[in-house]
Amino acid sequence: MSLLSSTLLIALLIAFSAFLSISEISLAASRKLKLEQMRDDGDERADLVLGLQAQPGHFFTAVQIGVNAVAILAGVLGESVYSQVVTNFSRSYVEVETAQSLGSVASFVIVTSVFILLADLIPKRIGMVASEAVAVRIVRPILFCVTCLRPLVWIFNGLSNWVIDRLGLPAARMNDVTTDDILALANAGALAGVVAKQEHQLIENVFELEERTAPSSMTVRENIVWIDRLESDELIKNKILANPHAKFPVCMGNIDQVIGYVDSQDILSNVLRGESISLRGDGLLRNALILPESLTLAEIMAHFKTAREDFALIINEYALVVGLITMNDITGMLMGDQYIAPDEEQIVQRDANSWLVDGITAIGDLERVLQIDTFPDDDQYETIAGFMMYVLRKVPKRTDCVIHAGFKFEVVDIDHYKIDQLLVTRVDKAEST
Template sequence: MSVTQSLLLLSLLILFSSFFALAEIALAASRPLKLRQMSDEGSDKAQRVIEVQKNPGNYLTVVQIGMNALAILGGIVGEGVLSPPLTELLANYLPTAHAATLGFVISFVVTTSLFIVITDLIPKQVAMAIPEHLALRVIGPMRLLNTLLKPLVMLYVWLANSLIRLFNLPNRREELITPGDILAMTEAGAQAGTLAASEQQVIENIFELETRTLPSAMTHRDSVVFFLHDDPDEVVRSRIASEPHSAYPVCDGDIDHIIGYVTIKDLFQRVLSDKPISLTDPTLIHKPLVVPDRLTLAEVLKQYRQAGETFALILNEYSMLVGLITLNDVMSIVMGDLVSPWYEEQIVRRDEHSWLIDGITPIQDVRRALEIDSIPHDDEYETLAGFLMTMLRRVPKRTDRVVWGDYTFEVMDVDNYRIDQVMATRNQRPGAEDAKLAT
């Protein structure tokens, strides 16, 4: 075989070996979700790739047969075409035995380097960049090779499966996608610019519904606007004009004895029809949806759907009303910054290192705004006020402080034992690991 023929054969061996490297990484790196989307759009090749991913034994066996056979042949051809001229050249400067040894070593290094760079590094990096596109292109030739090499493939697959069973090794990939995986992908998409930051935040908020309990989003007891069942017409009209809401609890004597609720729609119909409003009228009163305060926001959405309601009263374990929540409250948590807040912001940034925060602000919102990774006993409270009470082990007073991590939380205002305003300040030096309390 001439030198030209040998070089052409070596080039073909390198080219075919590159194909197998591409095929291997393209299959492994292809995303099942992307492939399913392509399959749903009518791609038969995408469906074939999905089937191979579920049981890749034969496919990988063909890859390994091809890569190893070609590498061995490439080594033989490369040594045969490069070693003689190198030996002859080196013989002019070295003894014949040394020249032959060094010529073989150089030819081996050159051939191996060509295979490493051209048949391994370059194809695999390209396949990692566009795996699905390449997987669809190579699936046809790989199926043909699998058919041609079937006896050999079956032998190697049987041997491999026998050893896997013998050593109890895993041989299938679980296609389990967790919420953490989805959040990680959306965060990567936001960083890459393919997903808007606000859209990524909405997705994160949706998953947060599974962990946030009702007190983190409800209207608290002290802020609930309600009617007594014997309130006269003028009182009802005055209150809905000064404090408009979608629904109002109707109580007997006090807020802990709830009869039902009335909607602003029904009240407006009476006003527009010039009819008197009497809360003793049973046609005005709706039976309320009552839920415990330990439910999550996701669970209350299920309750809304089952009851056909968008308004719920929240009771604690002592059957006392602690607040109420509407569907709009839950959706405000989901939409976050995408909706224009009609209420006063609960977290107001004063400068680069300080924030003024309402005591009833959900602790998740505080952590997000201040970029705090973890807080102690986070399963014992829902709000910033609860955090301060837990750390101080008492009802805070004005000027009380809690130092945690890199932040100092100082109580600025207390209204009838309710923590009204808290100043959060970022410390100039790294914070201690444990909380430090000061009054």
């Protein structure tokens, strides 16, 4: 075979090996969600790629058979052609045995280098950059190769499956998408400028709905404004004027004896019509939604949807009212600091290194504002007040403090054993240790 014919044949082998390499990496790297979107948009080739990914052993086996066969054939051919050329050229300068050695080494280096560059590195880089676009274009030729090599594919794939099964590994790639995966993608999008900062924060907050429980966002018992059923019309009017809320719990004697709630719009309608707003009857009363404090915010939203309510009272295991939560509270948590009015901020920055923090501030809000990775055993409490009690192992008093993650958390205001306010100060490394 002439030098030109051999070179053309090797070039053809390189092209075929490059095709197998780009096919292997693009089929392996193609994202299932992207392929499903392409399929839904009408690209039938994406469905073929998904079918191959469901049985990765088939195309991996076919590709490896082809790659190894081509590499061996190219090595043999290159050795027989280029070795002789280099040997003949070197005879004029070195001895015959040395020239033969140089010919063998040179032919090996030349053929191997060309294969590494043109048949492996460059195709795989292209396959990684545009995996889905490449995969849909090469899927039919690869399916043809799998069909042609079916007997060998069946043998080698069966042997590899047997080994993988003995190792206790799954035969196919797991495509389960976890919360961490989505957050990682959102973070990457934020760094790349594709996802806005507010959108990134909203995505993180959405997943916190499954982790945060009612106490992290509710109005605590001490701050609930409720109406006694036996109160006079004048007292009810004054209470609504002083506390312009949309809805008020209605109780009998004390807050733990809940009998329903009243909507301030109904009160206003009766006032405008000149009718009584007494709650002694059942005309203005509505059934209140009562939920346990152990529910997550996501579960509370599900109850709101089922009951068609946006307001619920939260009770503990002893059936005592511990708080009140509304859809606005959950929305505020989702929207973050931008949603909270200035006079309602729970975290107020005094200077570059100190903050005044309300005792009922959720731990997650502090982690975000102070950029703290995590609080210890954060499944044991919801608020910064709970953190202080958990760490101190007592009911804190004024000036009690805890140092964590480079910050000093000091109690500055107590109201009947309830932590009203803390001073959070950044401390240097020497003091934090």
